[in-house]
Amino acid sequence: MEFTPEQEMLRESVRAFAAKEMPDGFAREWDIKGEPPLETYQRFADAGFMGVGIPEQYGGQGGGIVEVAIVLHELSRAMMSFAIMVYRSAIHASGGLQIYGTEEQRERFLPGIASGQYKFCFSLSEPDAGSDAFNLKCRAVRDGDQYVVNGTKMWNSFARHADYVLLATRTSDEPKKQDGITFFVVDLSSPGIEITPVETIGERASGTNMVAYTDVRVPAANILGTEGQGHRNLQANLERERFSSLPINLGPMEAILEEAIEYANTREQFGQAIGRFQAIQHMLADVAVDVNIARTLTWDLARRIAAGEQCALEVSMAKLWISEAMMRASYTGMQVMGGYGYTLDSNMQLHWRNARLGTIGAGSSEIQRNIIARQIGVGRNPS
Ligand SMILES: Cc1cc2nc3c(=O)[nH]c(=O)nc-3n(C[C@H](O)[C@H](O)[C@H](O)COP(=O)(O)OP(=O)(O)OC[C@H]3O[C@@H](n4cnc5c(N)ncnc54)[C@H](O)[C@@H]3O)c2cc1C
Numbered sequence: 001m002e003f004t005p006e007q008e009m010l011r012e013s014v015r016a017f018a019a020k021e022m023p024d025g026f027a028r029e030w031d032i033k034g035e036p037p038l039e040t041y042q043r044f045a046d047a048g049f050m051g052v053g054i055p056e057q058y059g060g061q062g063g064g065i066v067e068v069a070i071v072l073h074e075l076s077r078a079m080m081s082f083a084i085m086v087y088r089s090a091i092h093a094s095g096g097l098q099i100y101g102t103e104e105q106r107e108r109f110l111p112g113i114a115s116g117q118y119k120f121c122f123s124l125s126e127p128d129a130g131s132d133a134f135n136l137k138c139r140a141v142r143d144g145d146q147y148v149v150n151g152t153k154m155w156n157s158f159a160r161h162a163d164y165v166l167l168a169t170r171t172s173d174e175p176k177k178q179d180g181i182t183f184f185v186v187d188l189s190s191p192g193i194e195i196t197p198v199e200t201i202g203e204r205a206s207g208t209n210m211v212a213y214t215d216v217r218v219p220a221a222n223i224l225g226t227e228g229q230g231h232r233n234l235q236a237n238l239e240r241e242r243f244s245s246l247p248i249n250l251g252p253m254e255a256i257l258e259e260a261i262e263y264a265n266t267r268e269q270f271g272q273a274i275g276r277f278q279a280i281q282h283m284l285a286d287v288a289v290d291v292n293i294a295r296t297l298t299w300d301l302a303r304r305i306a307a308g309e310q311c312a313l314e315v316s317m318a319k320l321w322i323s324e325a326m327m328r329a330s331y332t333g334m335q336v337m338g339g340y341g342y343t344l345d346s347n348m349q350l351h352w353r354n355a356r357l358g359t360i361g362a363g364s365s366e367i368q369r370n371i372i373a374r375q376i377g378v379g380r381n382p383s
Pocket residue numbers: 121122123124125129130131132154155156157158200202203208357360361362363364365366367370
């Protein structure tokens with residue numbers, strides 16, 4: 001894909017920010033701490049990057065999905081977890097507010113996202129509602145001009161450090177479980193919210209949490225989208241959400257290839273660089289093929305979504321493919337680096353741990369295959 005001079009400039013400035021603020025070792029350091037680098041997040045926002053994808057009238061820099069993808073790609077090369085934190089606000093919140101929020105909500109929240117004042121997270125999953133997400137039970141009951149929320153949410157990334165959560169609740173029981181779902185923007189400092197960290201093997205900097213809601217009062221004005229239509233609202237932004245897995249995986253895949261090539265060309269065994277062994281050359285040739293496909297898919301889909309094309313099927317296919325390609329790349333990268341790749345001093349082990357979530361989160365590989373199979377008509381009732 002051809003980028004405009006402005007898009008190239010954006011890419012260079014995000015890359016320069018990441019090189020200065022997230023040097024080698026930075027991602028590993030915050031991963032081990034299990035904490036997000038919030039001061040860096042604020043400097044990122046101060047540089048104007050959180051405003052990418054937000055119209056100027058709401059304090060943003062303008063730009064659309066291509067520009068947001070450029071930001072996520074460059075950030076994720078340096079630190080995948082940081083890109084995922086940004087994605088929660090830039091795609092889930094900012095995208096949701098722009099696509100199905102009210103004008104009052106856009107004016108209330110978008111400038112805060114652009115300035116870094118408001119950090120968002122997203123909460124759909126529950127202990128008994130994972131892949132079957134619309135089986136959710138967290139309940140919101142109207143009481144005057146407020147709703148009272150009770151329930152438990154699971155796997156909520158970044159909830160301990162975010163200011164707001166986009167919360168999926170059930171506001172009515174309907175014959176179809178995807179009906180009766182309502183999204184709220186909930187202030188995470190509200191009384192009645194208890195956040196318990198969950199230890200994970202990857203994505204540790206943004207943190208994963210269980211969040212319990214006990215009689216939490218939320219203004220009715222904080223309903224995002226239409227009451228009872230959360231499923232449809234979610235669908236409206238789903239393509240952009242799933243698409244984001246492409247730039248977020250492309251960045252680390254490129255970093256894996258570069259690091260593994262550098263290592264293969266310098267590490268000597270049997271009197272020569274291991275990169276001179278054909279076995280190693282072929283492994284890295286395969287990663288290079290995957291990186292090339294990932295690049296083509298990412299920018300082709302970015303262009304098509306920006307042009308308003310419906311590409312839900314292609315986005316599901318691409319999400320499925322890239323999450324598995326990222327696992328292959330990190331597995332191979334570690335194999336090439338031998339024991340060093342397995343140590344905590346190496347980036348490769350972090351790529352490998354982070355990669356594992358890709359085929360589980362945001363619709364597992366099995367769920368993507370179900371969606372694809374349905375769309376291509378396999379298994380349908382004979383007519
Ligand atoms: C680190 C981490 C961070 C997360 N962050 C968030 C977040 O911020 N917000 C949020 O809402 N959620 C988040 N999630 C939840 C994530 O989206 C779910 O883990 C995911 O949807 C899968 O649900 P589950 O873990 O309950 O697995 P289950 O749904 O129990 O699935 C278990 C296995 O069964 C398979 N399976 C289930 N149903 C089918 C089927 N119909 N056909 C074939 N196979 C099937 C699955 O593919 C999987 O292999 C996060 C998860 C993790 C691990």
